[in-house]
Amino acid sequence: MGSVTHSLSGRIVLGIESSCDETAVALVRADRTVLAERIASQEAEHAPYGGVVPEIAARAHAQRLAPMIEATFADAGLALDDVDAIAATAGPGLIGGVMVGLVSGKALAMAADKPLIAVNHLEGHALSPRLADPTLQFPYLLLLVSGGHCQILAVEGVGRYRRLATTIDDALGEAFDKTAKILGLGYPGGPAVEKLALEGDGTGVPLPRPLKGSKEPHFSFAGLKSAVLRAKENQDGYSDADIAASFQQAAIDCLVDRLERAVSLSDPFPALVVAGGVAANRSVRDALEGFANGRDMRFVAPPLALCTDNAAMIGWAGCEHLAAKPDFAGDPLDLKARPRWPLDPEAEAARGAGVKA
Ligand code: KG4
Numbered sequence: 001m002g003s004v005t006h007s008l009s010g011r012i013v014l015g016i017e018s019s020c021d022e023t024a025v026a027l028v029r030a031d032r033t034v035l036a037e038r039i040a041s042q043e044a045e046h047a048p049y050g051g052v053v054p055e056i057a058a059r060a061h062a063q064r065l066a067p068m069i070e071a072t073f074a075d076a077g078l079a080l081d082d083v084d085a086i087a088a089t090a091g092p093g094l095i096g097g098v099m100v101g102l103v104s105g106k107a108l109a110m111a112a113d114k115p116l117i118a119v120n121h122l123e124g125h126a127l128s129p130r131l132a133d134p135t136l137q138f139p140y141l142l143l144l145v146s147g148g149h150c151q152i153l154a155v156e157g158v159g160r161y162r163r164l165a166t167t168i169d170d171a172l173g174e175a176f177d178k179t180a181k182i183l184g185l186g187y188p189g190g191p192a193v194e195k196l197a198l199e200g201d202g203t204g205v206p207l208p209r210p211l212k213g214s215k216e217p218h219f220s221f222a223g224l225k226s227a228v229l230r231a232k233e234n235q236d237g238y239s240d241a242d243i244a245a246s247f248q249q250a251a252i253d254c255l256v257d258r259l260e261r262a263v264s265l266s267d268p269f270p271a272l273v274v275a276g277g278v279a280a281n282r283s284v285r286d287a288l289e290g291f292a293n294g295r296d297m298r299f300v301a302p303p304l305a306l307c308t309d310n311a312a313m314i315g316w317a318g319c320e321h322l323a324a325k326p327d328f329a330g331d332p333l334d335l336k337a338r339p340r341w342p343l344d345p346e347a348e349a350a351r352g353a354g355v356k357a
Pocket residue numbers: 020145146147148149172173174176177188189190191194276277278279280281282307308309
C-alpha cells in the first residue's frame with residue numbers, strides 16, 4: 001500500500017460521500033483547508049416520490065460521481081498523485097449508493113497506490129465540528145440529529161464514541177420529513193417545516209413530548225408524528241403554520257429534556273456539539289445554545305453546509321484517522337459496504353427500539 005507523503009498538516013485526503021441523496025466529493029487538507037468541494041443534490045429526482053428512492057439514488061450517484069471527482073481535482077489544481085489517502089463513506093446508509101462511492105474510492109486507491117480509509121458516515125458528522133473549529137478538543141457531548149439517526153454520544157477521541165442515547169423509533173429528521181409530508185410541504189421536509197413554523201404559534205396545537213421525563217435518555221418521535229397527523233385531520237381553529245411551529249417546539253422540548261437526562265447521568269462535558277442535518281435548524285440551535293449556556297458548556301454548531309451531508313466531513317474524518325494512527329496503512333480493499341454500522345458497537349439496543357407507531 002502506498003505511503004503518506006506530506007507532512008502532518010500538509011496531508012491531503014480525497015473524501016467521497018454517497019450514502020443517501022447527495023453525491024459529494026471534497027479535497028481536504030489536514031490544516032483544515034477545504035481545497036475544493038462539489039456537491040450534487042438529488043432533490044429533483046426524489047421529489048415526485050416524496051422521499052428518497054434507493055434505486056434512483058444509486059443510479060444518480062453512479063452517473064455523477066466520476067465526473068465530479070475529476071472536476072473537484074481540476075478545481076483544486078491537483079492530481080490523484082497529490083493526495084495522501086482516499087476516504088469514502090462505507091456505511092451506514094442506502095447500500096446501493098454506499099457501494100458506488102466505496103467502489104470508486106477503492107478503484108482510485110488501487111490505481112494510485114494510496115491508502116483507502118473507510119469512513120463511518122456518522123463519524124463524519126461527529127468529527128465535522130472539529131473541521132470548522134480548531135479549538136474544539138475531545139471529549140465533547142454530541143447530539144447527532146439527521147434523517148436516519150437521533151443519538152447522544154460521548155465523543156472521547158477518534159474512533160472512541162460512546163452512545164448515551166438513541167431513538168427507539170423514528171429519527172428526528174424523519175419526523176420533520178413526515179410532518180412536512182402531512183402538511184403537503186414536499187421533500188425535503190426539514191427546511192420547509194422550519195420556514196412555515198416561523199409564521200405559526202408554537203403553543204397553538206397541543207402535542208405530546210414522547211418519553212419526556214423518562215429515566216433512560218432515549219428519544220421517541222413516532223407518537224409525535226402520529227399526533228401531527230391527527231392534528232391535521234381534525235384541524236380546527238389553527239393553521240398549518242401553527243401545526244409546524246407546535247411540532248418543532250415539541251421536538252425541541254424533547255431534545256432539551258433528553259439532553260438534561262443524559263447530562264445528569266454522566267461526568268460533565270466541557271462542550272455540547274450538534275451535528276447532522278437537523279442541526280441546520282435555527283430554533284433547534286438556539287435552544288441547544290441556551291441549554292449549554294445554562295450549564296457552563298461551550299456550544300459548538302458547525303456551519304450549515306457542514307451540517308447536512310457533504311464530503312468535506314468525510315475527507316476530514318480521513319485526516320483525523322491519519323493523524324490518530326501514524327502506522328495506518330489503509331483499510332483492506334475487499335472491505336464491504338455496511339448498510340448498518342453503529343458508531344458504538346458496545347451500545348445495547350434501546351428498550352422498545354424498533355417499535356414504530
Ligand atoms: O445529515 P443529513 O443531511 O442526512 C442524513 O444523514 O440523514 O440529514 C437530513 C435530514 C432530513 O431529514 C432533513 O429534513 C433534515 O435533516 N433537515 C432539517 C433541516 N435541514 C435539514 N430538519 C429541520 N430543520 C432544518 N432546517
